[in-house]
Amino acid sequence: MFDSKLILSEKKISKTKFRTDLLTLFYNSKKSLSVEDILIFFNYSVNKATVYRSLESFESKGLIHKVPDNYNHKRFSICKEINCAVNSYDNNHGHFICYICNQTFCLDDMPIPSINSIKGYDIHELNLTAKGYCESCK
Amino acid sequence: MFDSKLILSEKKISKTKFRTDLLTLFYNSKKSLSVEDILIFFNYSVNKATVYRSLESFESKGLIHKVPDNYNHKRFSICKEINCAVNSYDNNHGHFICYICNQTFCLDDMPIPSINSIKGYDIHELNLTAKGYCESCK
DNA sequence: TTTATAAATGCAAACTAGTTGCATTTTTTT
DNA sequence: AAAAAAATGCAACTAGTTTGCATTTATAAA
Numbered sequence: 001m002f003d004s005k006l007i008l009s010e011k012k013i014s015k016t017k018f019r020t021d022l023l024t025l026f027y028n029s030k031k032s033l034s035v036e037d038i039l040i041f042f043n044y045s046v047n048k049a050t051v052y053r054s055l056e057s058f059e060s061k062g063l064i065h066k067v068p069d070n071y072n073h074k075r076f077s078i079c080k081e082i083n084c085a086v087n088s089y090d091n092n093h094g095h096f097i098c099y100i101c102n103q104t105f106c107l108d109d110m111p112i113p114s115i116n117s118i119k120g121y122d123i124h125e126l127n128l129t130a131k132g133y134c135e136s137c138k
Numbered sequence: 139m140f141d142s143k144l145i146l147s148e149k150k151i152s153k154t155k156f157r158t159d160l161l162t163l164f165y166n167s168k169k170s171l172s173v174e175d176i177l178i179f180f181n182y183s184v185n186k187a188t189v190y191r192s193l194e195s196f197e198s199k200g201l202i203h204k205v206p207d208n209y210n211h212k213r214f215s216i217c218k219e220i221n222c223a224v225n226s227y228d229n230n231h232g233h234f235i236c237y238i239c240n241q242t243f244c245l246d247d248m249p250i251p252s253i254n255s256i257k258g259y260d261i262h263e264l265n266l267t268a269k270g271y272c273e274s275c276k
Numbered sequence: 277t278t279t280a281t282a283a284a285t286g287c288a289a290a291c292t293a294g295t296t297g298c299a300t301t302t303t304t305t306t
Numbered sequence: 307a308a309a310a311a312a313a314t315g316c317a318a319c320t321a322g323t324t325t326g327c328a329t330t331t332a333t334a335a336a
Contacts, residue, residue: 014303014312035293047315052294054313072210073293096259109257115268119247121234124270130253132262152283152332173322185286190323192284211322 002027011061018046019054023063032067032077032104067104068129070097077106094128100137140165149199156184157192161201170205170215170242205242206267208235215244232266238275 004023008015025041026033033041038051055076058064062079069075094110097103112128132138142161146153163179164171171179176189193214196202200217207213232245250264270276 016302016313019313048293049295049316050314057313071293096256096261099262105259107256107259110253113251118234118245118268120273121243121245121268122271122276123234123268124237125268127265127267127269129265129267130256130259130261130263131265133260135258138260154284154331157284186322187287187324188285195284209322 007063011063013057013061018042018050019057022051022054023058026058026064026076026078029078032075032106034069034073034075036073067095067106068097068127069104070102070131075104077104080106080108094130096130096132096134098134098137099131100133103134105134145201149201151195151199156180156188157195160189160192161196164196164202164214164216167216170213170244172207172211172213174211205233205244206235206265207242208240208269213242215242218244218246232268234268234270234272236272236275237269238271241272243272 002024004020004027005015007023008019013019021042022038025038031037035048035051035055038055039046039048052074055064055074059066059076064076065079067075067077092108092112094107094112096105096107098105107130110128110130112126115123115126117123140162142158142165143153146157146161151157159180160176163176169175173186173189173193176193177184177186190212193202193212197204197214202214203217205213205215231247232250234243234245235241236243245266245268250266253261253264255261
């Protein structure tokens with residue numbers, strides 16, 4: 001299992017009640033989370049600026065990674081790897097966004113092809129995003 | 139060559155001076171265009187609301203297609219196919235965004251693998267976006 | 277060509293996600 | 307227990323985008 005407080009310690013992030021609960025929420029959630037999802041979960045008892053700042057902290061320490069979102073809003077998933085690539089979409093796998101529920105899923109089974117360059121472009125990152133109907137919505 | 143007025147007629151879009159010039163700009167541009175790019179080109183002589191509404195019109199008629207943007211701003215390219223998939227990124231090819239100039243290029247040479255489903259997800263669209271350094275910036 | 281109908285435009289105001297400054301509180305370090 | 311550092315709440319702000327409405331321009335009908 002995971003121990004949110006221990007993980008926050010290791011990453012040198014202050015163990016406030018909110019950040020501990022937020023990290024636990026990420027570990028327990030099978031879904032990616034938007035700022036709105038988080039505010040709803042905490043019944044708007046936390047300030048949105050705090051949410052944004054916590055997410056930025058978690059992301060910069062490699063605890064969570066950005067995932068694409070149908071509305072181009074900020075959305076994150078827990079990193080399955082110990083240390084995620086910082087400040088970019090996790091580039092190990094593709095993502096899937098459902099037309100109906102707008103949920104973003106990590107497709108661990110869909111590895112991204114490794115292409116280093118094409119027609120003169122020097123490629124450093126490659127993101128693969130699928131859209132359609134997820135298991136519960138189709 | 140192309141005839142912007144004829145194309146607007148075919149798509150049943152009013153042939154105003156601005157829309158004709160805008161479509162011509164798209165046809166002449168090797169680059170994708172953001173709202174800001176367009177405002178600059180027209181020296182801010184057109185209202186931004188008009189730009190947004192024209193882009194929406196062009197996109198819904200399949201004349202232009204959305205491309206990914208480093209800042210999540212609206213950005214479009216002319217459709218090379220006669221009828222683009224409406225209201226989505228053109229899904230025939232990948233896109234490349236340059237770290238330096240933030241320009242988005244269509245990678246016609248990078249076809250997107252055809253995957254219909256994976257692990258229970260019903261895939262209807264697949265977008266591939268690369269980032270790195272473009273020819274002029276590297 | 278004139279008339280009427282529909283679509284496009286400009287402007288200002290509104291909307292919304294996200295950010296920032298600052299005073300206060302909480303956590304960590306010593 | 308005291309000092310230093312980090313996190314929080316709040317309000318104000320930013321910037322891209324959208325909307326309502328009156329006016330102008332383009333299209334279709336007579």
